Amino acid sequence: MSLRFVLAPDSFKDSMTAKQVTNAMAAGITNVDPYARIDKVPMADGGEGTVDTLVDATHGKKINVTVDGPIPGQKVESFFGMLGDGKTAVIEMAKASGLELIPKNRRNPMVTTTLGTGELIRAALDFGAQKIIIGIGGSATVDGGAGMAMALGVRFMDENGKVIIPNGSSIGRISDISVAGLDHRISETEFVVASDVTNPLVGKNGAAPVFGPQKGANSSQVVQLDDNLRSYAHVIYDKLGVDVTNIPGSGAAGGVGAGLLVFTKAKLRPGIEIVEEAVGLEEKIKQADCVFTGEGSIDSQTKFGKVPFGVAKLGKKHHKPVFVETAHIGDGIGDLYDAGISTVIDILSGVTPMAEALERGPENIERTTENMIRIIKASSKL
Known part of the structure; x- marks a missing residue:
């Protein structure tokens, strides 16, 4: 049976809007499971977007x-x-x-x-x-x-x-x-x-x-x-x-x-609370099997009202795994796992010039999501 995914990322500044991120995530999922049920929920935290x-x-x-x-x-x-x-x-x-x-x-x-x-x-x-x-x-x-x-x-x-x-x-x-x-x-x-x-x-x-x-x-x-x-x-x-x-x-x-x-x-x-309520995020997460979120950079500041932290709290509340995709992993992210994040994934495959990383954002999101779905599918067969 196909899984149900909620895709609730923020924008990746100077690279992708939240909607573009959700579309790239969805493409990565359907590359592996064309029958997957996907709820696209582009997010924001009260700032840009x-x-x-x-x-x-x-x-x-x-x-x-x-x-x-x-x-x-x-x-x-x-x-x-x-x-x-x-x-x-x-x-x-x-x-x-x-x-x-x-x-x-x-x-x-x-x-x-x-x-x-x-x-x-x-x-x-x-x-x-x-x-x-x-x-x-x-x-x-x-x-x-x-x-x-x-x-x-x-x-x-x-x-x-x-x-x-x-x-x-x-x-x-x-x-x-x-x-x-x-x-x-x-x-x-x-x-x-x-x-x-x-x-x-x-x-x-x-x-x-x-x-x-x-x-x-x-x-x-x-x-x-x-x-x-x-x-x-x-x-x-x-x-x-x-x-x-x-x-x-x-x-x-x-x-x-x-x-x-x-x-x-x-x-x-x-x-983040205002946006979550407006888009009905909690109800969508309750019905999901897996949740994907993300933003351009994840670090110790993420826990202060950023989208991935807000999404993770709802995932933890309803016992759903939450996967975070990002282009930069900074210091002090240990607390994020306690908040409900299952794993943080770097979408860059190696040392990449900034201009190239920004331009290839959707491609990197799609590839990373596809790889994660393959791991999830393989794990379910163990």
Whole structure:
């Protein structure tokens, strides 16, 4: 009797989308067992690929929108997803306010803004969204989500009552906040933030020290950004009565976590859990014989909300073997086996130039999966 497989990988960055990985895995299985029952469940963890994953899984659609980019004056072609229920929208912050939208030599969180993320939210509301899921990974900003809030009708003023256009630098001059113009639909909409980050807004583990350097901040700018966020948080508390300084996750995406908590009353949840629920992964795994997952690199960080770890936990819960395919095995993966991973397989057959490895990703996935299926088939006959 043919086995039933669930294929639930993440994307392999710069090489394959999650859908391409599942297709290559499926090809490897059918090379050995053309009658195998296969559930393709491309995954994401709230970051890149989340919109595509959820739109595909729910038979929804993508809506193209032109919004402000992270650099003032920049326009970018972006999108959000509307899921098959016609009520839930999915947004990837990186597609409007992301680091990927800025050349390396122009990255500077003192000047970048989350305005475009707010414009995506507004566009989703215009389209009738009653629930909005926001993946906040990959941002280029440290503005505390003030730019996003401005796009939704919040106004920030300096000590002279002059309106401030928020960015990493200017939020330190905010002395007053008005939410009188906040879009009334916000209070009628459920907001869920896909984030595994638990950093507070300020301090040594806050948004600026931890995430500022990767967004282009030098050491002096990190100090200034942290001071600005602290001042911003003080004004939020003074004017709105909400203390976001030390809330876990408020420092996510340069403080966007704080902005969403304050201005949309969002709930923060691990991205992998949101995706698992939307695609019905647990029920599929319960019915499977074997589970395949994977992503580009597996290491000690995988246990912090990455797709293979989330899939493995469900596999362990339902006593299913979970095989992980990857292009790079790093240090500290011992804990992953305790979490439910049966084995981790390197898809590269030898020392391979990076460009070639990226280009031949699907081929390597197909070959590796085929070999694993042959081993599984042979083992069942022992």
